Amino acid sequence: MTNRKPLIAGNWKMNNTVSEAVVLAQEISNGFEKDWAELVDVCVCPPSVDLKAVRGVFLFDHTKVAVGAQNVYFEPKGAFTGEISVDMLVEIGCEYCIIGHSERRELFGETNEGVNLKAKALIAGHVKPIVCVGESLAVRDEGTYLDFVRAQVRAAFAGIGAAEAADAVVAYEPIWAIGTGRTATPEQAEEVCAAIRATLAELFGEEVAEGMRVLYGGSMNEGNAALLLAMPDIDGGLIGGASLKAVSFLDIVKAAL
Numbered sequence: 001m002t003n004r005k006p007l008i009a010g011n012w013k014m015n016n017t018v019s020e021a022v023v024l025a026q027e028i029s030n031g032f033e034k035d036w037a038e039l040v041d042v043c044v045c046p047p048s049v050d051l052k053a054v055r056g057v058f059l060f061d062h063t064k065v066a067v068g069a070q071n072v073y074f075e076p077k078g079a080f081t082g083e084i085s086v087d088m089l090v091e092i093g094c095e096y097c098i099i100g101h102s103e104r105r106e107l108f109g110e111t112n113e114g115v116n117l118k119a120k121a122l123i124a125g126h127v128k129p130i131v132c133v134g135e136s137l138a139v140r141d142e143g144t145y146l147d148f149v150r151a152q153v154r155a156a157f158a159g160i161g162a163a164e165a166a167d168a169v170v171a172y173e174p175i176w177a178i179g180t181g182r183t184a185t186p187e188q189a190e191e192v193c194a195a196i197r198a199t200l201a202e203l204f205g206e207e208v209a210e211g212m213r214v215l216y217g218g219s220m221n222e223g224n225a226a227l228l229l230a231m232p233d234i235d236g237g238l239i240g241g242a243s244l245k246a247v248s249f250l251d252i253v254k255a256a257l
């Protein structure tokens with residue numbers, strides 16, 4: 001981290017019914033100290049059916065924890081059964097939306113082109129995309145991971161201008177580190193996050209790239225967060241498993257202060 005404000009985002013994935021989500025949000029709210037918000041942006045991304053209730057908890061408590069969605073569709077409305085539009089997220093008060101998560105790419109056929117359309121739709125609706133990129137173990141072992149991730153970044157931002165991209169977030173999540181307990185070392189994560197920032201600089205210029213946040217995700221927890229967050233191009237974390245326990249999540253937030 002440098003002078004960029006860190007962002008700690010929890011990706012709850014497909015966990016927590018509405019009532020469970022409210023309990024977890026309340027625990028996070030109770031433990032969140034008001035002055036932290038000056039130093040770190042915090043966001044949780046529950047399942048879409050939980051968003052309104054979770055947002056309600058933080059609003060009621062005046063806790064500066066934002067909410068984000070885990071997915072969105074790029075069309076504004078219409079016959080797209082099962083999908084959710086940017087406007088729907090905006091009305092609920094979503095500030096962020098994860099797109100291109102590797103689980104969506106692998107299990108639900110999300111493509112670079114689809115991620116790009118979603119990024120454009122979110123930016124147009126003033127919701128900050130959290131664009132996930134990251135290589136499989138096979139690509140890492142081949143040694144082509146930097147090219148692979150850089151290509152994902154270029155594809156996600158194709159046709160998007162510097163001014164529009166400035167508030168977007170990129171999350172580097174090596175697939176081999178997700179849910180495996182095998183975290184990338186701070187040096188491994190920094191190498192790729194620096195390459196992502198260099199790619200953003202090619203696309204949008206140095207100044208915009210220096211202001212954009214690049215997160216690391218993949219088995220990040222309260223034990224390893226501080227070392228990862230100390231790296232110059234890692235501006236926060238996208239946390240899966242450890243975001244489902246308030247104490248762990250809040251400890252990661254503290255590591256970013």
Ligand SMILES: O=C(CO)COP(=O)(O)O
Pocket residue numbers: 011101173177178179180181217218219220238239240241242
């Ligand atoms: O996929 C992730 C966040 O989006 C990371 O998940 P874990 O923290 O459970 O490895």
